[in-house]
Amino acid sequence: MTILEVAGGTGIGGIALSKNLLSKGFKVRLIITDLRPKALEKAKEFSRDELGFEAETYVIDAREIHKLGIKADIILMYGNSHPTFSTFDMAKFILSSKLSLNSGGSLIIQGHNMFYDYIITSGYKEILPERVRKDKILLSIHEGYDEYRGMFKRLYIDLISGRKAEIELKYWDFGELIGLCKIFFSNVDLKMVGGHRGFVICSNLIEDVTSILT
Template identity: 30%
Template sequence: MDRELEKLYELDIWPMKPQDAEATKRFNSMKEVFSYLVSTHDYFKDILRNEKINVIDIAAGTGIAGAALANILSGMGKKVNLVATDIRFKDLDLVHEWLKGVNKVHVETIVCDAITLHKCFSSYKEEFHVALLWGYSTSHFNPWSLVRLFSSASHLIANNGVFIIEETDRVYGILYRVGYKDFLIEKETNDKLIVSIHLGYDIMKGSFKRGFYIIPGFKEIAKLEATFWNIATVAAIGWIFYNKVDIVTKMTKHDIHGSGYLIMYKEPRKSIDPETFNELPEIVYGK
């Protein structure tokens, strides 16, 4: 799965690299989102009392989201410790390019699977005030692995910290409004198409299986599983691990267009040891 994801992201289907004009536009939009969120949402009041703010960007890719938030916090005079994590090490170093010319930001990059964050950071001395999961990344996690992500992340976040997930409602937006597509053009360039094709559905994981190919030639790129989450389900699963949950609807009414829905969690319960979910039920993978 790790290598399959890496092969797919190497094709730049989704803009997130600093040299990409569309990614730069996206980065600037994210800064608008974070500027509005930090200055208006109650969850940030306690966080802003800190002189130094620790931020972790989970499944960060190039660290574009974490860098956008760090940029805003630095502009408010805060010192920022930003840690970008992903299983794809090639993209992580690009976070430094997003932060060129930005002061008061210390950056670390750590290769880590999001479902084992508590292990990767077991010797880390500080907790995080803000955790991000950006770019509709929940589709990479089936219900079983999403529970593990929530549990693992909750043990890294400070008691007054916040976990923010950028999300979209795929049940309503894709399955109902658009309709699931057996064949879908993912990206078009001057000389090729990148397409995805339905390969099956795993009932035990709740995930669709899709193959990605290059046309002409029909060369296989990767085979991946994707889960079509809706807003309420992701919010409810997170509620198991956090006392407070808020759903921020799209901010277009404030003329801010840089994100989808935001699910925000505060006050991690930390009552469930992440190792509880270390071994998955046999019905999922067997032995």
């Protein structure tokens, strides 16, 4: 089984999946991609410790994984990476995944219905305490909204260290993810795991996307 984890960071999702498959007797090739070289170095060390072999790693944008020329059995996005993708970015990622899968392969996106939790249930907050500890007081503050890309802009400030970071977020719901996946896959399922979190599982590649109109 060839597993390609995108936006994988230290590889927690891909390594856990590989470990499970190895226990069932499969041979596994694990590839982990991310834009952060330091995180991928940790992924190599983590995979050696947990799997007994070192994962292949590549610094590459998730929207361009097809450029690696790898054909995977499973492409995995794990760790709630989807909020950093605009609708257009997500469509490009799913298309890139389609081009990177074997004919019987699957795309798995682990996600969170942020729209329901943060817009409907909690109500959107202009100022939100994200984390409060003795050594860290982290606030996020609304900075704006990009109408064209559908992205909220928030400024994150640590009041203890003074560090700041600007982040763009999209508050996805599962219906949006499923709708995009349905353009490229005929089978799209949703497995909920509690707390409005779940896995979107896509299989059966659609070669001719115009077939969704019939």
